[in-house]
Amino acid sequence: MSNGLSKDDWQRRYARRLIVTDLIAVVWAVIGVQLVWLGTDEAAATFTNLPSNTGLGYTFISVGVIASWMLIIGVTGSRGPRVIGIGTAEYRILVDWGVRLLLICASVFFFLKLDVARGYVLLVFPIGIVALIASRWLWRQWLHVEREKGRYSSKVILVGSRNSVQHFARELARQPWAGYRVIAACVPGEQPGSDAAVGGVKIIGGVDDVPRALETLGADTVVVCGSDDLPPQRVRELSWQLESGRYQFVVAPNLTDIGGPRIHTRPVSGLPLIHVETPRYDGMKRYTKRAFDLAVTTVMLALLALPMLVIATLIKATSSGPVLFRQERVGLGGETFRMLKFRSMREDAEQLLPDLVSAEDRVENGGVLFKMRDDPRVTRVGKVLRRLSLDELPQLLNVFGGTMSLVGPRPPLAREVSLYDQHVHRRFLVTPGITGLWQVSGRSDLSWEDSVRLDLFYVENWSLTGDLIILWRTARAVLRGAGAY
Numbered sequence: 001m002s003n004g005l006s007k008d009d010w011q012r013r014y015a016r017r018l019i020v021t022d023l024i025a026v027v028w029a030v031i032g033v034q035l036v037w038l039g040t041d042e043a044a045a046t047f048t049n050l051p052s053n054t055g056l057g058y059t060f061i062s063v064g065v066i067a068s069w070m071l072i073i074g075v076t077g078s079r080g081p082r083v084i085g086i087g088t089a090e091y092r093i094l095v096d097w098g099v100r101l102l103l104i105c106a107s108v109f110f111f112l113k114l115d116v117a118r119g120y121v122l123l124v125f126p127i128g129i130v131a132l133i134a135s136r137w138l139w140r141q142w143l144h145v146e147r148e149k150g151r152y153s154s155k156v157i158l159v160g161s162r163n164s165v166q167h168f169a170r171e172l173a174r175q176p177w178a179g180y181r182v183i184a185a186c187v188p189g190e191q192p193g194s195d196a197a198v199g200g201v202k203i204i205g206g207v208d209d210v211p212r213a214l215e216t217l218g219a220d221t222v223v224v225c226g227s228d229d230l231p232p233q234r235v236r237e238l239s240w241q242l243e244s245g246r247y248q249f250v251v252a253p254n255l256t257d258i259g260g261p262r263i264h265t266r267p268v269s270g271l272p273l274i275h276v277e278t279p280r281y282d283g284m285k286r287y288t289k290r291a292f293d294l295a296v297t298t299v300m301l302a303l304l305a306l307p308m309l310v311i312a313t314l315i316k317a318t319s320s321g322p323v324l325f326r327q328e329r330v331g332l333g334g335e336t337f338r339m340l341k342f343r344s345m346r347e348d349a350e351q352l353l354p355d356l357v358s359a360e361d362r363v364e365n366g367g368v369l370f371k372m373r374d375d376p377r378v379t380r381v382g383k384v385l386r387r388l389s390l391d392e393l394p395q396l397l398n399v400f401g402g403t404m405s406l407v408g409p410r411p412p413l414a415r416e417v418s419l420y421d422q423h424v425h426r427r428f429l430v431t432p433g434i435t436g437l438w439q440v441s442g443r444s445d446l447s448w449e450d451s452v453r454l455d456l457f458y459v460e461n462w463s464l465t466g467d468l469i470i471l472w473r474t475a476r477a478v479l480r481g482a483g484a485y
Helices: 005-037 060-077 089-111 118-148 162-174 208-219 232-239 284-318 347-356 380-389 397-402 423-427 448-459 464-480
Strands: 154-160 178-188 196-198 201-205 219-225 249-250 262-268 270-275 324-330 336-342 405-407 434-435
Touching: 005 060, 005 118, 060 089, 060 118, 089 201, 154 162, 154 208, 162 178, 162 196, 162 201, 162 232, 162 448, 178 208, 178 232, 201 208, 208 232, 219 232, 232 249, 284 336, 284 397, 284 405, 284 464, 336 397, 405 464, 423 448, 434 464
Parallel strands: 154 178, 154 219, 178 201, 219 249, 405 434
Antiparallel strands: 196 201, 262 270, 324 336
16 A cells, blocks of 8 residues: 555554454443442442342443443454445444344343343443444544545556546545545556556556556556456456455446445346336335424524524614525426525625626536625625525525425526536436535535536435435534535
């Protein structure tokens, strides 16, 4: 690796660090709950329904829980290289097996007739799970920073056509924290020493040159990204050429922006078939999403009523015009609705727009979106509201009324929709949201293509769990204020 460590070395070192912090988290949760719940009194920490000479007490139970928990964490693969650093599998394993251990321990205590305090059992495992996830999250942030610098990553050689190499190199470069750093490519039909390149990736030869390239470049991963000139038999032969256990061999299907839960593999007659579930936009998922929106919005409106009144007063006192700005937007099914915002611009902002759009140096993304960092129409109060995204609070009323959701694609203007390519209309399959992947990924700093890609990814893969993650990331994005203008 570029940090002087081989793939196996850094993976083992990282796993050892996780073992230490996992142990600290589990011990802190178990012993901490015991001390807080029972104190240091030896008599209180001994079971009263057992003979006094058994010596069996909560300390013995706590040590057993710690040992069992650490064993389960170790054997369930939560520290494996395929789950660390990205995705939810690492966290899901910790939660699933933490809950299972709770049920196992409760069953053991019941059958052995141990009079274990309910508070001890009900506190140890939730606190321990939260502590484990928090420590793993901190390690993940550190790993992401290291991978941004090119360290602690797999060195990848792409194998496929020029177009597929360019596409996959670009997609992998979007998320360097995933741990795949492309260093070269092998394209069928290319000769060694051609010094050709595609998408910023050097082409070092054809498929037959892959083993040599792995050795000379110190790469450890081969990613086959598709080619009409690469038949199945040749792909299998290529996998045979790689030294067992030393290299990773990855076959990437021609699918992008598909969430993991929708993908299932099933081997049939030696064929690794990939089943992709088609997204559903109705039924229980939609009702659950609506119920969640109503519950959260009701609470937020109650809590934010006074701050919203203060904001409305400031707007009215510092500039002429209405407090609320109403604008026609396109929502679910292509139907229009009136979106509400606190007015952050001058009253005649819409009349001034044509003059601003005509300045080419202020128009981005092919004219579909209009974005300006220092828009002269924004008021002094409006700048603060936009910076903190407070101008969007009235959209909670849209959510309450059902025209918007807390999380969803950005609701566009009708003039933007008229410029859409056909595939972009898929964003109207779900209700638009106050926030979304575009909000937590850069907001106005994003290009038009990236905004569309993120919105369509959400449409294809939306779930209540995903919405909760986006809401959490939104809070962080708002505090940073990145891309808000």
